[in-house]
Amino acid sequence: MxxxxxxxxxxxxxxxxxxxxxxxxxxxxxxxxxxxxxxxxxxxxxxxxxxxxxxxxxxxxxxxxxxxxxxxxxxxxxxxxxxxxxxxxxxxxxxxxxxxxxxxxxxxxxxxxxxxxxxxxxxxxxxxxxxxxxxxxxxxxxxxxxxxxxxxxxxxLFTALGMYAKRNRQLAGESHEFEYAALHDPMTGLPNRRKLFASLDEAAAKLQAGSAHRKIAVLYVDLDGFKQVNDSLGHQAGDEFLIAVSRRFRESVRKADVVARIGGDEFAVLIQEFSAADELAEIARRLIACVVATDRQMGLGLVRASIGIASFPDLVDDYQRLVAAADDAMYRVKRGGKNGYGFAARAN
The missing domain is CATH 1.20.1330 (f41 fragment of flagellin, N-terminal domain)
Structure with a gap:
């Protein structure tokens, strides 16, 4: 018009x-x-x-x-x-x-x-x-x-300015959509690996500028037995499981915390602030319960979760190694029998 x-x-x-x-x-x-x-x-x-x-x-x-x-x-x-x-x-x-x-x-x-x-x-x-x-x-x-x-x-002139403003809003909206798509998983809507590390940088910057008693942590989640869902029931069933469990993960943590999908059947949760290791253990148990509840709802009996936990600055002295340290801890849990959680070894 x-x-x-x-x-x-x-x-x-x-x-x-x-x-x-x-x-x-x-x-x-x-x-x-x-x-x-x-x-x-x-x-x-x-x-x-x-x-x-x-x-x-x-x-x-x-x-x-x-x-x-x-x-x-x-x-x-x-x-x-x-x-x-x-x-x-x-x-x-x-x-x-x-x-x-x-x-x-x-x-x-x-x-x-x-x-x-x-x-x-x-x-x-x-x-x-x-x-x-x-x-x-x-x-x-x-x-x-x-x-x-x-x-x-x-x-x-007024019409031209109106069209220019409208086009700018459209471009801004498209730019926001592109930025959102670049930082989020298209299937689950969760932040992706890139967004996780950006949030980790922001959390570490706030931590260093704030109280010396504050701590941050990363929980690395791997779904045990998920490959069998794809192999036996098809990828559509696997996608439905990932979407459902992602929603439960998001609802089980605080709004300030970040739940990200790293890729495939791996997730990571950035805890922006905590006081004691018991809090992280409780969060890990809730995440495992999310996986169990989703598995039971879909009638699978196949999927459980292994979770590695790493925190900064008490267990890991460099926040940039938090994800890698939590990943290592998760693999130790898998080697130890799966379906559980474990903490990263304290840095020397």
């Missing part, structure tokens, strides 16, 4: 710009018409003054010869002014009444000249006023269109 709105707004913007261009062109044309009408009216004014000089020459005092000479000069001046006026009127680029050639004759009647000047002045004054009104109207239209285009541009 935003894309359709943006496309429609862009079309409206282009149409508005085209309309503005046409209106500005028309304004320039009307201004030229106004200027031309002004030139015609100026010429008509000069002709009208020459006409008044004819009357003045005819009524001047003095001898008859001087009066005649003054009159002829005034008529010649009037003829020249009328010729200039006729040239402007007849050359008008717009349709306009022409000045007849008879009005330019030296012996043309003065009453006809008066009527011609009145007609020309009235017509061209009306044309100038009409062109002025048209210019003002077009300028008002241009102003309104500019306001509309400004509002449209604002809407386009």
């Amino acid at each position: 935003p894309a359709v709105l943006a496309g429609a707004s862009l079309v409206c913007l282009l149409v508005g710009l085209l309309y503005l261009a046409l209106q500005i062109r028309a304004i320039f044309s009307d201004q030229l018409k106004q200027e031309y009408a002004g030139l015609v009216l100026e010429a008509a004014g000069r002709a009208d003054r020459a006409r008044a000089m004819v009357d003045a020459g005819r009524q001047s005092s003095g001898d008859r010869e001087a009066q005649v000479r003054s009159y002829r000069q005034a008529r010649a001046e009037l003829a020249g002014r009328l010729g200039s006026l006729a040239a402007l009127v007849n050359a008008s680029p717009a349709a306009a009444p022409h000045v007849p050639a008879s009005a330019l004759m030296p012996d043309a009647s003065l009453s006809g000249t008066d009527a011609l000047l009145a007609t020309v002045s009235a017509y061209w004054r009306a044309q100038r006023d009409a062109d002025g009104a048209d210019v003002r109207l077009r300028i008002a239209h241009v102003a309104n269109v500019l306001i509309a285009l400004a509002a449209l541009l604002f809407c386009l």
Whole structure:
């Protein structure tokens, strides 16, 4: 929908710009018409003054010869002014009444000249006023269109910002999904090995920055007999078992602790804080009970668990070796008969 709105707004913007261009062109044309009408009216004014000089020459005092000479000069001046006026009127680029050639004759009647000047002045004054009104109207239209285009541009900008923000949110969501997928097991939804070690680094950093009495631990869980489930009942049954036992593992520990699937039938639990080894033993027993309960629910009678426990800093002096030390302890349990738990040997 935003894309359709943006496309429609862009079309409206282009149409508005085209309309503005046409209106500005028309304004320039009307201004030229106004200027031309002004030139015609100026010429008509000069002709009208020459006409008044004819009357003045005819009524001047003095001898008859001087009066005649003054009159002829005034008529010649009037003829020249009328010729200039006729040239402007007849050359008008717009349709306009022409000045007849008879009005330019030296012996043309003065009453006809008066009527011609009145007609020309009235017509061209009306044309100038009409062109002025048209210019003002077009300028008002241009102003309104500019306001509309400004509002449209604002809407386009707002829409673009909205689309940009939406795309950013989509990318952020996709980035979060990719990050989640990179750090979690796709089948069980548990954190994977990479997430486990990242959580271990964070827990060790908090431990070193906090109380010296705090301790962290890793319990490494291997499912005894799980291979028989896959071999006898198929991988679908094995996957259902892993999903069910993962859910029970997660529910059996605190929210702050991390249950991770290392791979295959191996899991690890990061205990963020504990006080005594008895707490870790109790957690190990709960994890074994989760495996037994899942096995019983599915009617298998095949799967149990061996768990190795390593803690920092009392048993292992380097937290980066916690997982490996817990793995070693788990294998000692398996060699000792499976279905149990054991602690890592204390570092020398």
